[in-house]
Amino acid sequence: MVGDHHGEEVRNKQVLARDYIDGNPKEEDMYLRTGTILLKVPEGSNAVLVKNLYLSCDPYMRGIKAKVQDRLFYSFAPHSPVVGYGVAKVLDSGHPDFKKGDLVWGVTKWEEYSLITMTESLFKIQHTDVPLSYYTGLLGMPGMTAYAGFYELCSPKKGEYVFISSAFGAVGQLVGQFAKLMGCYVVGSAGSQEKVDLLKNKFGFDEAFNYKEEHDLDAALKRCFPEGIDIYFENVGGKTLDAVLLNMRLHGRIAVAGMISQYNLDQPEGIRNLLTLVYKRVRIEGFTVYDYYHLFPKFLDLVLPYIREKKIVCVEDVAEGLESGPAALVGIFSGRNVGKQIVLVAPE
Amino acid sequence: MVGDHHGEEVRNKQVLARDYIDGNPKEEDMYLRTGTILLKVPEGSNAVLVKNLYLSCDPYMRGIKAKVQDRLFYSFAPHSPVVGYGVAKVLDSGHPDFKKGDLVWGVTKWEEYSLITMTESLFKIQHTDVPLSYYTGLLGMPGMTAYAGFYELCSPKKGEYVFISSAFGAVGQLVGQFAKLMGCYVVGSAGSQEKVDLLKNKFGFDEAFNYKEEHDLDAALKRCFPEGIDIYFENVGGKTLDAVLLNMRLHGRIAVAGMISQYNLDQPEGIRNLLTLVYKRVRIEGFTVYDYYHLFPKFLDLVLPYIREKKIVCVEDVAEGLESGPAALVGIFSGRNVGKQIVLVAPE
Numbered sequence: 001m002v003g004d005h006h007g008e009e010v011r012n013k014q015v016l017a018r019d020y021i022d023g024n025p026k027e028e029d030m031y032l033r034t035g036t037i038l039l040k041v042p043e044g045s046n047a048v049l050v051k052n053l054y055l056s057c058d059p060y061m062r063g064i065k066a067k068v069q070d071r072l073f074y075s076f077a078p079h080s081p082v083v084g085y086g087v088a089k090v091l092d093s094g095h096p097d098f099k100k101g102d103l104v105w106g107v108t109k110w111e112e113y114s115l116i117t118m119t120e121s122l123f124k125i126q127h128t129d130v131p132l133s134y135y136t137g138l139l140g141m142p143g144m145t146a147y148a149g150f151y152e153l154c155s156p157k158k159g160e161y162v163f164i165s166s167a168f169g170a171v172g173q174l175v176g177q178f179a180k181l182m183g184c185y186v187v188g189s190a191g192s193q194e195k196v197d198l199l200k201n202k203f204g205f206d207e208a209f210n211y212k213e214e215h216d217l218d219a220a221l222k223r224c225f226p227e228g229i230d231i232y233f234e235n236v237g238g239k240t241l242d243a244v245l246l247n248m249r250l251h252g253r254i255a256v257a258g259m260i261s262q263y264n265l266d267q268p269e270g271i272r273n274l275l276t277l278v279y280k281r282v283r284i285e286g287f288t289v290y291d292y293y294h295l296f297p298k299f300l301d302l303v304l305p306y307i308r309e310k311k312i313v314c315v316e317d318v319a320e321g322l323e324s325g326p327a328a329l330v331g332i333f334s335g336r337n338v339g340k341q342i343v344l345v346a347p348e
Numbered sequence: 349m350v351g352d353h354h355g356e357e358v359r360n361k362q363v364l365a366r367d368y369i370d371g372n373p374k375e376e377d378m379y380l381r382t383g384t385i386l387l388k389v390p391e392g393s394n395a396v397l398v399k400n401l402y403l404s405c406d407p408y409m410r411g412i413k414a415k416v417q418d419r420l421f422y423s424f425a426p427h428s429p430v431v432g433y434g435v436a437k438v439l440d441s442g443h444p445d446f447k448k449g450d451l452v453w454g455v456t457k458w459e460e461y462s463l464i465t466m467t468e469s470l471f472k473i474q475h476t477d478v479p480l481s482y483y484t485g486l487l488g489m490p491g492m493t494a495y496a497g498f499y500e501l502c503s504p505k506k507g508e509y510v511f512i513s514s515a516f517g518a519v520g521q522l523v524g525q526f527a528k529l530m531g532c533y534v535v536g537s538a539g540s541q542e543k544v545d546l547l548k549n550k551f552g553f554d555e556a557f558n559y560k561e562e563h564d565l566d567a568a569l570k571r572c573f574p575e576g577i578d579i580y581f582e583n584v585g586g587k588t589l590d591a592v593l594l595n596m597r598l599h600g601r602i603a604v605a606g607m608i609s610q611y612n613l614d615q616p617e618g619i620r621n622l623l624t625l626v627y628k629r630v631r632i633e634g635f636t637v638y639d640y641y642h643l644f645p646k647f648l649d650l651v652l653p654y655i656r657e658k659k660i661v662c663v664e665d666v667a668e669g670l671e672s673g674p675a676a677l678v679g680i681f682s683g684r685n686v687g688k689q690i691v692l693v694a695p696e
Binding site for chain 2: 280286
């Protein structure tokens with residue numbers, strides 16, 4: 001029982017970064033250390049002390065060739081624990097919104113126990129009839145990203161044509177399923193035949209293609225969308241965006257969650273087909289999930305029933321133990337994982 | 349009195365195109381002819397027969413290297429009168445919404461008298477205490493374009509930083525004045541020192557620059573907007589858009605009315621700074637005024653008082669006589685005109 005350790009100093013295994021990272025992280029950019037931590041919030045602080053249960057490996061956890069101050073928060077800093085999303089249990093709290101025993105999800109650190117001062121990025125878990133790990137995916141940041149981008153930015157209508165790049169990612173999978181539940185025609189692109197097959201057979205996409213096998217993305221899109229695209233959920237940027245622009249329908253909408261193909265280039269690729277914006281009256285909008293967390297209760301109202309009725313499929317790839325974290329995180333950038341990559345730190 | 353001619357066949361001077369046009373029109377692409385027209389709407393037709401008073405020279409009246417079917421309407425067709433906006437008086441009408449003697453503005457043809465079948469592009473003029481010619485500019489299509497793009501797409505707030513390219517154009521001038529009236533900080537770019545001076549001294553822009561004199565557009569924007577840009581009213585595209593993207597503020601909005609620098613290129617320039625959309629959560633939206641004409645009454649409620657109180661400046665460049673039309677139209681593409689270019693066909 002965690003209460004046994006309350007106020008005690010205990011060993012705290014951690015995954016730390018060696019330095020800032022430029023580009024995709026490599027295993028040798030991180031190292032393990034065992035420190036100690038007092039299982040008590042300092043007197044007068046409104047921080048929360050948690051035991052981490054699950055940690056989440058997400059594509060945004062990458063160094064980018066952009067000014068650090070442009071980042072909302074940074075996953076890697078020299079000799080500091082990796083920062084990322086997770087699910088945790090509150091052991092002690094100086095914050096009125098959280099009390100001992102609460103389950104929470106939000107921004108935590110890659111270690112066994114964390115003192116969280118940035119409590120505005122912490123959400124109390126109210127529903128535990130669904131797997132806790134879902135709060136790193138479907139019910140957490142990726143889920144809210146899919147929800148905000150698809151419903152709030154794209155105002156989807158039944159029967160519309162929806163394209164999703166990086167469709168097998170944690171966010172893309174959900175956008176596709178939301179779109180199918182809404183009655184849209186849904187096509188996704190992914191980077192392997194295995195993922196393409198799963199998109200069609202497990203996630204119910206109408207069509208999918210392996211972008212690595214397509215010499216002409218414009219032709220691939222025209223094959224999948226003879227009528228054009230109403231909604232594009234953008235995760236990759238570059239050539240894919242340029243090809244999509246050629247295929248947008250009148251009043252099309254593009255929600256830009258990310259441009260994963262562009263972050264680590266010395267110079268981003270030039271996008272040539274923006275005249276489509278004028279000819280087809282298209283809207284492109286970048287967003288981050290942070291601006292939409294106030295919609296979390298509305299989001300749960302939509303998604304929890306879908307989960308309980310098994311109308312949404314959730315595939316997880318669980319790495320066991322904090323030690324396996326670096327390899328798990330590195331793996332998502334080479335597409336090694338099949339499903340949402342999670343690190344199980346401790347059973348509840 | 350026009351009634352004298354009712355039902356008569358009269359001579360009808362016309363400006364015709366020799367062929368489709370690819371690129372900016374030249375004078376030799378057009379020619380004058382005098383035909384005849386019966387001043388009566390054919391039996392059973394719901395067309396409207398008008399006497400044209402003013403014709404409007406607008407930057408959209410250009411051939412573009414894009415499929416003709418992508419265009420909403422085309423100004424030039426072989427041996428047909430040039431099609432464009434104008435102000436006219438109804439001589440005969442088969443349409444219930446228009447009657448003899450009504451003044452109208454909308455899409456007409458470059459000739460003395462026109463039989464207009466596309467009556468959905470015709471608006472009745474209700475307010476004649478302002479100059480009729482204003483219905484080709486401030487109170488017509490350019491005015492509605494400025495209104496829709498600025499108010500509807502950009503949701504401006506007092507104190508925001510607004511940049512307008514091609515700011516001396518009929519639309520840009522108005523966006524700048526709307527933005528000033530709203531309490532924004534307004535900067536425009538234009539192509540000559542004379543225009544820059546007028547933007548600042550006559551139209552009340554806070555700052556303006558001659559883009560032809562700036563070697564580094566990013567530096568010019570940083571000089572004018574040390575705090576960055578909230579709203580960009582986009583008329584030109586290309587390098588200007590790329591530089592603007594580097595200077596957008598969080599939650600910035602870009603309304604794309606046109607990309608005049610790109611239409612006639614064999615391949616449009618590549619835009620490299622779209623990652624700003626993600627980092628700064630920026631929205632870019634293309635639009636055409638056709639989707640906003642239902643807001644015309646709301647628009648008049650805003651703008652008519654401004655005109656009557658002389659809070660909006662309107663500069664016109666009037667060419668007299670239909671014969672002067674081709675030269676006037678060609679002139680706007682070289683920036684020869686100072687103010688909204690109009691052709692006076694007949695006094696009311």
